[in-house]
Amino acid sequence: MDRPLVQVRDLKVHFPMKRSFKERLRKKTPTMLYAVDGVNLDIYPGETLGLVGESGCGKSTLARAILRLCEPTSGQVLFEGKDICQLPAKEMRAQRKEMQLIFQDPYASLNPRRTVEEIVGLPLALHGTPPGQVRSRVKALLKRVGLHESHVDRFPHQFSGGQRQRIVIARALAVKPRFIIADEAVSALDVSIQAQIINLLQELQQDFNLTYLFITHDLSVVSYVSDRIAVMYLGQIVELAETQRLFDRPMHPYTKALLSAIPRVDKRTRERIILRGSVPTPINPPPGCRFYSRCFLPQKSPYCLIPPRLRQVGEDHYVACHYAVAEPPLLERGVG
Amino acid sequence: MGERLLMVRDLKTYFYSDIGIAKAVDGISFSVAPGEAVGIVGESGCGKSVTARSIMRLVDYPGRIVGGQILFRGEDLLTLGEQEMRRFRGGHIAMIFQDPLTTLNPVLTVGDQIVEAINLHHGNGTLRGSELLGSLNPFARKRMQEKAWARAIEMMEHVGISVPEQRMKEYPHQFSGGMRQRVMIAVALSCNPSLLIADEPTTALDVTVQAQILELMGQLRSDLDMAIILITHDLGVVAEFCDRIIVMYAGKIVEVGTVDDILFRPKHPYTKGLLRSVPKLGDRRHRIQSIPGVVPELHALPTGCRFHTRCSLATKRCALDEPPLTEIEDGHEVSCFRGTA
Amino acid sequence: MGKAEEIIMAEPFQDKVIRSLLRMLTSFQEFWRLYRKNRMAVIGGAIVIAFVLLAILAPYVTSHDPETPNFLAIRKPPAWLSGGSWTYPLGTDHLGRDILTRIIYGARVSLLVGFIVVCFATIVGVILGLISGYFGGKVDAVIQRVIDTLLAFPYLILATALVAVLGPGLRNIIIALLYKEWIYPCRVVRGEVLxxxxxxxxxxxxxxxxxxxxIMFKxxxxxILASTIVVSTLRVATVILMEASLSFLGMGVEPPTPAWGIMVAEGRRFINTEWWISTFPGLAILFAVLGINLMGEGLRDALDPKLRA
Structure with missing residues (x-):
């Protein structure tokens, strides 16, 4: 296999919680929020890696740490073998050209007081497009993402949600990045519009040979776009596998529950695993296996207090569960 | 098809603003049988939430219900006075919303809010007449309060909240999203309504929590023999939960049918397009087919069929005449000139 | 600013000018459409514009001299009272000067002080507020503590003390007011930046x-400009009041220069008999402050992008 484009090595992002005045007087060490707690990931050139998990599992923090929009507590992020966490500010600004982020909320990620030309033109100007050419490049980009050239002088509020997301994509594409993180990029859109944007992202991937990290809570979308999928729970990756394999032979109990919880149009009567309880907070995560409190496996035992490591159980299939067997049985296929 | 619990006839709700009249709901008719679960699906701006609010008569200014009838057990809710309407709201028809955090009062404990809901309607008949008079008597009042408190605890248990006695004294922010939605359901169900309107009840929740809530709602529905109108944009949710589906587009109903009719034998091009746009789990060999274009603005609707501008089957007639909702099979109605094709 | 950032601002010149002019025109139309809706704001705006025009065109509006005493026409009543004449529509003061003329010339002082103080205060406040809110940490702590300290002094007493040290005069009043005035836009901007x-x-x-x-400037x-403009507009009213108070206390511009505060102070002695000497300048202060406040509220609604279509 090729050399990975992005390697995440034991990445941790911990945030100190606010201390009260009394606690500060007593010099109490702040409680930590373990948003991302020891994540390892390899992302290969040209692939789409899906990252799924429920709200609060740390997937957005992971994305921001990979782009160094927030500083990791420890660990490394290697972009083509170069540790970007160590780059000085100036080089980091140049490095940003290679990696871009598409946001969830197309209403918040566009400055309401700036025109489309200024928004999409900013990255162009910052990375050395001659001033005379900015406008025409912006027009070309707008056309590429399915908008009209005449939209160049409009303000964001004059567009619909889907169109705004196209503007966001155009801005990300402007610097010709190689790696794009899409953080819930289609979650806020209606189904029919969502389909348009997914198709656009896939076309662009082929045309520009992009690598995606596709973050979402929507398993149907992620299964549709990803080559491989990583499942995250409370700051850790619990399962990583090739897409079809993950859906056919999920091994981690959390993945199984997640898959069975998706409401489906095509398959209505089936066994459902309904998890009891709600997600524990990442402020004081349980020791050992983080899923222990909600786990439904009959085998679960005090051994689960030993933190399970991500281990290989099949070709390109990694699970962090002590009870995952090497070759899991094939589940009944979801799609006929 | 027997007794109808709710019949909506030619309902029209318009919003008046500077830029024109937005016909959010424009002449829709449907009915709900007792104990039935009906799903209303459509994209944002199709009028599904406005429909729900119209039934509750909770349309905010500048919106107004300008025509039609809403018959609840044969009584037209639109002719009732505000006082009488309040009896129906919460008492016979309850509603839950997408975001439970904004619908629960942050400064009151959860228990107080459930008790308040119970007291407002006197538990639908458990406290009546004499007891109402007795509310002037402090002892009777206390008894009533205790009764309501006990009922609230019962409701909390019913919706699957553990240690209800203790959690009753907590504030909404101490509950997780799924738990808050359970509280909302407890508030809504405290007066034994015979119709529950759920407006995107699980959209803000995670899938595993969504599964919990849907399971709960399904259980309560059979326990209490309550009809449910579930409003959502998620076809998967209605597929699993509902008996019948109403598909709305730009303020109109485009197709009505049983779940199987809509999901496996859709007739309207919009329904077909919507189903094709949903990414299938684990199926990535082909491109998802999307519906081209965007939903039209509600104050500048196209003439004729509202979908013709995005429809691949549209003919000249579609741009001129509005297709009526016609029954093509038993219980399966479509509003399309070419729908039977 | 870096080199690249400058480039984005310098592109085909003519195009850019025409486009930004067009944009200004459309945004002004949009602004006016929203502003017009608030009737009180239109009235307030009209009052403010009237005061500004009167102040600028003072010598053409009235032929009297605001400063030279005329002992032949001392304490004449307004025109509609017996003994009054249309030569002095609002009467004359104890030195025989036309009150209307002095009010019109007095607007110059009030408006000048108001605008200059608020302009400088806004510039300083916006920059410090941006820095304070954007970078946070130690810089923020220092700026905020300075503001807290200044807030601890009552405005008028601080200004009076400063004028007492600096000596009276227009320039010194402006400096004295600026000393504290910048903290208001600063705090608003910091909050918005956060x-x-x-x-x-x-x-x-x-x-x-x-x-x-x-990121900070573009x-x-x-x-945050819209809310800053609104707050600054409303502050003009306060500053005018402060200036009038200082003048009233004799800490403002020096007589015989007409200022509303001085006129009220001078007429005070005659309030039982020749009430018009201090009443009319007082009304001028009232209307100026009212007009500015009404205008500020209208601006707040009209500049809010959320209300825009």
């Missing part, structure tokens, strides 16, 4: 490689 900097579009600008100064500033 909100704006968490917006995703700021993060988006950072992901494409924009620097701090670019991404955040345009979004």
């Amino acid at each position: 909100v704006a900097k968490e917006q995703e579009y700021v993060e988006a600008a950072r992901t494409v490689g924009a620097g701090d100064r670019y 991404e955040i500033l345009p979004n």
Whole structure:
């Protein structure tokens, strides 16, 4: 296999919680929020890696740490073998050209007081497009993402949600990045519009040979776009596998529950695993296996207090569960 | 098809603003049988939430219900006075919303809010007449309060909240999203309504929590023999939960049918397009087919069929005449000139 | 600002001028459409414009001299009272000067002080507020503590003390008022920046490689300008009141220069008999402050992008 484009090595992002005045007087060490707690990931050139998990599992923090929009507590992020966490500010600004982020909320990620030309033109100007050419490049980009050239002088509020997301994509594409993180990029859109944007992202991937990290809570979308999928729970990756394999032979109990919880149009009567309880907070995560409190496996035992490591159980299939067997049985296929 | 619990006839709700009249709901008719679960699906701006609010008569200014009838057990809710309407709201028809955090009062404990809901309607008949008079008597009042408190605890248990006695004294922010939605359901169900309107009840929740809530709602529905109108944009949710589906587009109903009719034998091009746009789990060999274009603005609707501008089957007639909702099979109605094709 | 950031502002010149002119025109039309809706704001705006025009055109509006005494026409009543004449529509003061003329010339002082103080205060306040809110940490702590300290002094007493040290005169009043005035826009801007900097579009600008100064001035500033303009407008009214108070206390401009505060103070002795000497300048203060406040409220609604179509 090729050399990975992005390697995440034991990445941790911990945030100190606010201390009260009394606690500060007593010099109490702040409680930590373990948003991302020891994540390892390899992302290969040209692939789409899906990252799924429920709200609060740390997937957005992971994305921001990979782009160094927030500083990791420890660990490394290697972009083509170069540790970007160590780059000085100036080089980091140049490095940003290679990696871009598409946001969830197309209403918040566009400055309401700036025109489309200024928004999409900013990255162009910052990375050395001659001033005379900015406008025409912006027009070309707008056309590429399915908008009209005449939209160049409009303000964001004059567009619909889907169109705004196209503007966001155009801005990300402007610097010709190689790696794009899409953080819930289609979650806020209606189904029919969502389909348009997914198709656009896939076309662009082929045309520009992009690598995606596709973050979402929507398993149907992620299964549709990803080559491989990583499942995250409370700051850790619990399962990583090739897409079809993950859906056919999920091994981690959390993945199984997640898959069975998706409401489906095509398959209505089936066994459902309904998890009891709600997600524990990442402020004081349980020791050992983080899923222990909600786990439904009959085998679960005090051994689960030993933190399970991500281990290989099949070709390109990694699970962090002590009870995952090497070759899991094939589940009944979801799609006929 | 027997007794109808709710019949909506030619309902029209318009919003008046500077830029024109937005016909959010424009002449829709449907009915709900007792104990039935009906799903209303459509994209944002199709009028599904406005429909729900119209039934509750909770349309905010500048919106107004300008025509039609809403018959609840044969009584037209639109002719009732505000006082009488309040009896129906919460008492016979309850509603839950997408975001439970904004619908629960942050400064009151959860228990107080459930008790308040119970007291407002006197538990639908458990406290009546004499007891109402007795509310002037402090002892009777206390008894009533205790009764309501006990009922609230019962409701909390019913919706699957553990240690209800203790959690009753907590504030909404101490509950997780799924738990808050359970509280909302407890508030809504405290007066034994015979119709529950759920407006995107699980959209803000995670899938595993969504599964919990849907399971709960399904259980309560059979326990209490309550009809449910579930409003959502998620076809998967209605597929699993509902008996019948109403598909709305730009303020109109485009197709009505049983779940199987809509999901496996859709007739309207919009329904077909919507189903094709949903990414299938684990199926990535082909491109998802999307519906081209965007939903039209509600104050500048196209003439004729509202979908013709995005429809691949549209003919000249579609741009001129509005297709009526016609029954093509038993219980399966479509509003399309070419729908039977 | 970095080299690249300058480039984006310098592109085909003519195009840019025409486009920005067009944009200004459309945004002004939009502004006016919303502003016009608030009837009281239109009235307030009209009052303010009337005062400004009167102040600028003072010598053409009235032929009297505001400063020279005329002992032949001392304490004449307004025109509609017996003994009054239309030569002196609002009567004359104890030195025989036309009150209307003095009010019109007095507007010059009040408005000048109001505008200059608020302009400088806004510039200083916006810059410090941006820095304070954007960078946070120690810089923020220092600026905020300075503001807290200044807030601890009552405005009028601080200004009086400063004028007492600096000596009276227009320039010194402006300096004395500026000393505290900048903290108001500063605090508003800081609050708005704290909100704006968490917006995703700021993060988006950072992901494409924009620097701090670019983000502060080009991404955040345009979004907080509207509320800054509103607050500053409302502050003009307060500053005018402060100036009038200082003049009333004799700490303002020196007589015989007409200022509303001085006129009220001078007429005070005659309030039982010749009430018009201090009443009319008092009304002038009232109307100026009222007009500005009404206008400020209208601006607040009209500049709010959320209300725009």
